[in-house]
Amino acid sequence: MQTSNGGPPIAERFHPRVEADIAVKVLLPGRAVMARARDVSMAGLFLLAHPGDSQRQLTLALPLPGDREIVTTCTIRRREANGVALEFGELDWDDLIALARFLHPRLP
Numbered sequence: 001m002q003t004s005n006g007g008p009p010i011a012e013r014f015h016p017r018v019e020a021d022i023a024v025k026v027l028l029p030g031r032a033v034m035a036r037a038r039d040v041s042m043a044g045l046f047l048l049a050h051p052g053d054s055q056r057q058l059t060l061a062l063p064l065p066g067d068r069e070i071v072t073t074c075t076i077r078r079r080e081a082n083g084v085a086l087e088f089g090e091l092d093w094d095d096l097i098a099l100a101r102f103l104h105p106r107l108p
Contacts, residue, residue: 017041018106025061026051027071037062042099044074044087051076051084058086064102070095 017039024047025032035049040062051058056076063069072095074086091099 016107017046018103020045020102020106022062022065025063027059027061032061038083040099040103042096042103044077044085046083046085048083050079057089060086064098067098067101068094070099 018041020037020040022037022040024035024037024045026035026047026049033049035047038046038048045062047058047060057073058076059071059073061069061071070091072091073089075089076084077087078085
């Protein structure tokens with residue numbers, strides 16, 4: 001963690017983010033709601049949507065272009081005016097490799 005001028009601690013990111021305007025399905029009981037992911041990393045994504053204030057977790061289906069669809073439960077880590085930052089739950093090896101295949105060519 002870092003601090004800036006005695007302010008609150010700021011956590012450093014371990015995984016770089018890449019811009020990714022991807023349609024994501026938020027899986028709710030009995031239905032799926034479409035939303036957009038602004039960016040994605042190996043650890044999570046930023047969802048341009050506003051889940052209810054009481055929700056702490058969401059189940060997402062993230063279709064990776066030209067590859068598989070990743071379905072995982074995510075934890076809401078931060079809420080902002082334009083959406084929420086989500087941390088992926090457990091991903092199996094196939095999902096991790098597919099996510100790495102998607103991210104690798106887009107990294108700076």
